[in-house]
Amino acid sequence: MNYKDLLKHVPAPGEVINLAWALDAFPALRLLATTPQDPHYHAEGDVWTHTVMVVNELVNGGDYAASTAEQRFILFFAALLHDIAKPDTTVIDEVTGKIGQPGHSRRGAIDARIALWRYGVPFAIREAICRIIAVHQLPFFAIAGNKGGQPPEFLIRKLSHELDLRLLAAVAEADMRGRDYVGKADCLVDIELFRELARDEGCYGMPRSFADLATQVAYFRGAAIAPDYPFHAESGSNVIVMAGLPASGKNTWVAKHCAALPVISFDDAREALGLKHGDNAGAAVHKAIDDAKALLRNKAGFVFNATHISSSMRKKTLDLLYAYHASVTIVYLEQSEDVLMSRNTKRDTTLTNASIRRMLFKWEVPLPTEAHRVEYPA
Structure with missing residues (x-):
């Protein structure tokens, strides 16, 4: 069917x-x-x-x-x-x-x-x-x-x-x-x-209007502000947050669209530390977060490239970025199951297809309210 x-x-x-x-x-x-x-x-x-x-x-x-x-x-x-x-x-x-x-x-x-x-x-x-x-x-x-x-x-x-x-x-x-x-x-x-x-509220069948994107994001994150009046947000880094299941094309997208930007990646952090997938994940996360904080302190733009497939995983990253007043764009990618499994078998990775299928039960697509902009598949 x-x-x-x-x-x-x-x-x-x-x-x-x-x-x-x-x-x-x-x-x-x-x-x-x-x-x-x-x-x-x-x-x-x-x-x-x-x-x-x-x-x-x-x-x-x-x-x-x-x-x-x-x-x-x-x-x-x-x-x-x-x-x-x-x-x-x-x-x-x-x-x-x-x-x-x-x-x-x-x-x-x-x-x-x-x-x-x-x-x-x-x-x-x-x-x-x-x-x-x-x-x-x-x-x-x-x-x-x-x-x-x-x-x-x-x-x-x-x-x-x-x-x-x-x-x-x-x-x-x-x-x-x-x-x-x-x-x-x-x-x-x-x-x-x-x-x-x-x-x-003027939003039955349409999104509720806000003064601007900064006001909208601050409001949805719990700021005690009114939607119709601009919220003065401090300036910070422009950050692209990648999201999608493994083998969905995130690395290819980053290479094509953001070749000049620094990239924060748990995979890169594991490689830098000489770790295999699943080994001492805490150390890799700690290194990636430290590298991201250094860029955020300098208000430098960068890409945060990870699966971010669950809302709880994204929240940890987004809470960090918003603490430094970043402007965030989430780029979400996906492919069919056949494409994912085929690509994964051809990659140099210790992540198995069975592991990806288990990850499906944590799969929550990013919501439009999570960031200043969210880009979805066409």
Whole structure:
């Protein structure tokens, strides 16, 4: 199956759906039928029962009918795959019997990314689906109070730069309607309030405007500033941060576009220290960071070339760069699985293809809110 095959399965508005094909296309969905849920929030039963209800609610909803063909693809697969990681994240308390699936949204986005990547779904469409899955519950809690404690205005402003809030709200509404829950009516009100606040902020279907990029980055990183008034940022280095799985072409891109710039690389640091991949990684990281700090102190431009495939890995690098007031561009690269594996077998490296495949389960594509600029594959 490939992207063209998936396109054929996107239902028309109001169409009676048959999801038997989906269990073959996405085998992980088979486990949903035997995965229990907290009966307080999901009295309808198992995760597959809920998923089918959600997809039906979505396809029969007004947002789906009003969407373009591309948006329907995004909405449909976001709804179909939104709980794909619940089997792997289910925890049942031995004493109380309470059922939880902590982290299923974030893990689900990664699982969906891997599956859709293997099917050749275009990058922008795939990431629109994965970004919805990663935060599909936020409209339930954004107004009433979220775990992170951020004001709802902050969440909506930030999310508007990461995805289309109209599509997020549509999936959230279908997710809530497609369940048997005593608090459903109140949650649907909160989703509508989420929509109204986004409209008030001028970012329902578009990114929230900011005075400039410096203000935008500072705000998303937690500065207590107003989006509409320029934030005076100190000047620092211009840094290009590479991101992408091994063998995705980062070194080639740097050689082609940044030949005159210094390059900070964990691989280079390992080589300078005479280490193999995986040996004393701490020493290589320490050397790379020290070299980067020296350039940052001098406000010199450079390239930070590493995989940076998870948000936590990028955060360590970005926190360092922003501490020195750097202006950051993330360049994200990727290739098909076949290309990655073929390239890796031809490289002079101790990193195996099996190791790259394990890395996929930490694969989080950079978000537009992480840097001043983020360049994605065309």
